[in-house]
Amino acid sequence: MNAVRFGRYALNGAAGLSLGFILLPLIFVTWLAFFRQEIPSFPPEGYSLQWFTAAANNKPFIDGFVLSLEVAVVSTLIGLALGVPASLALVRHRIPLGPGVSTLLLLPLVMPGIVLGTATYVFQIEVEIATQIPVMGSLGGLIAAHTLVVIPWVVRLVTASLAGFDRSIEEAAQNLGAGPFTTFWRVTLPSIRPGLVAAALFGFVTSFGNLEMSLFLVGPGRTTLPIAILQYLEWKIDPTVAAASLIQIVLIGAAMIVTDRYVKLSRVV
């Protein structure tokens, strides 16, 4: 009996410790964003909201935010358009080298960002040399690269949704007079909606927060928010960065809570 109780305490303790470890930086960033003094030091001299104003008036941050948003939205949409058919093919058809293709599509998720960035950088230069089309540092090049990190999320979450999918409802639709396209649009897609929504959310967040790969690919005057923050940190360490980070955390958290109301994320991830 005592051993069981001890085990439970130990387990709860370990879980609490891990949670604390994850939350600690968030708590400090949040706290720091409200410090009054410019050089972070403890204890704080007082509290203020000035750094939020500073972040909101920082042109590189605003431009970066807009660019990151654009890139994340477009690459998420392209990632879905490519990842959903790929998942369908992988789950539904015996394609040659199926497991290999599946691993390949998930690879960008486990590949170190620096490696991915270097590889994409070299590739884009080669493409530019070969075709004379300005790919390097272009918006298109950045979006293409970000699509690469969105695809694994789509493939992973959509194949999971499709694996538990009862094919007979598609047959029922066809039996009732629906052609293949109508069946896909009216029956298949709505049935895997939780997976799609989760894929879109995680793909978006991954793209929005991507730093390592983007570092190689941004061009002059075209900087994403994480890079803008990094560049700011090279010169200053005032809490503006903490305020900008907190705004991001709040936005992403809100997106997750809203999404969770419609599809239970814990069920698909």
Add this chain to the structure above:
Amino acid sequence: MARLSISHLKKTYGDLSVVDDVDIAVEDGEFLVLLGPSGCGKTTTLRMIAGFVPPSGGRITIGESDVTHLPPWKRHCGLVFQSYALFPHMTVAQNVAFGLEMHKVPAAERGPRVAEAMRLVQLGGFDERYPRQLSGGQQQRVALARALAMQPQVLLLDEPLSNLDAKLRLEVRVEIRELQRNLGLTTIMVTHDQEEALTMADRLVVMEKGKVRQIGTQRELYEKPADRFVAGFIGRSAFLDGQVTAPGRFRTAGGREIACADAKTAGPGTLALRPERIAVGGEAQGLPNRFETQVVHASYLGAQLDVQVALDEQERMLLQIPNRPGLTEPRPGDTMTIGWAADAGLVYPLGA
């Protein structure tokens, strides 16, 4: 509603023949049941009719039109799936209206037709529910209503009752049959449940290993089984192996001589006897085939007793003795006289 005819239908996967030269004609308004053990090809046949499995050969005709190569969405046959296959993201009303929408029925007409279909399956007030909020029996009704709403030419039922509990199954059987008869629906049902098949069908098709063994009414299948498989599959039979020695004479492997009107051509074969045709004790008096047997096992089943007797060391036979007041239950080891008439048994030559 329409006639449906299947001729020389085949399905092979590589060397494996799943459906082999099947010929079936379903009359307008008839309820036909495909019956057979699992893997006999009955479901594949149904799926070929619905268009989900492309046939390897043969023709399927609904009414006047050859549908063999039409895609499923152009066949106008309503299929009720074993799993019901309701659309989980649509309400009951949306599910039932789906087929109407696909067939371009004007929106104003859909409402009344959905209501009519729901009335037919006796399920009112559930229009705005989602399938997951319904019981299995209710889901089954929605699946039926969905298939009926688009007024199909043929209704196909794939083991529609197998996911219902035993009591509900008995009720739904009668309801489906009544509905089918009132609407005059040409219907094909697939089942492995013999009792279900016997209670619902106008005619039955017994299939085994991809082939049609016999097509007929319940009485035809029970009283004149075409082969040994059907004799064993529909109802119960006692089988005695042996050979026909002369017209009207059958000798069992154990050497017993039996008078049998059905014994015609000499050669090895099997004699099949229905348990209720075998008389016991005093009733066996005067019958041409009369034997002393040993009781092996007796089970009391209420309305009847099932008794296993040994004709000799190898041959066992099953008897059914109707229960009545004062009946003494036979016990293992008892001696029992049994007998049957010359017209009671059917002989199946070996290999048939």
